[in-house]
Amino acid sequence: MNWGSAGEFFAMGGYGLYVWGSYIACALLMVLEPILTARRHARARREAAHLNEES
Structure with missing residues (x-):
């Protein structure tokens, strides 16, 4: 395709x-996924440590 201006x-x-909404949604998810994964991992480690202390 050939565009005549930046607006086009x-x-x-x-x-x-x-198109741009899809790019923004994808970029947002790519930023959020590692953050949420790290939080879930930390919570699982805390819960495992807590269970280990109880036994």
């Missing part, structure tokens, strides 16, 4: 909201 590029032929 970002509009993506009328599909810009869908």
Whole structure:
């Protein structure tokens, strides 16, 4: 495709909201996933340590 301006590029032929929204959603999930995984891992380690102390 050939765009005449930056505005046309970002509009993506009328599909810009869908295209750029998808990129933003994907980037947000790629940032959140390691954070949430680390939190779940830390919680599991704390729970395992707590169970180990009880036995």
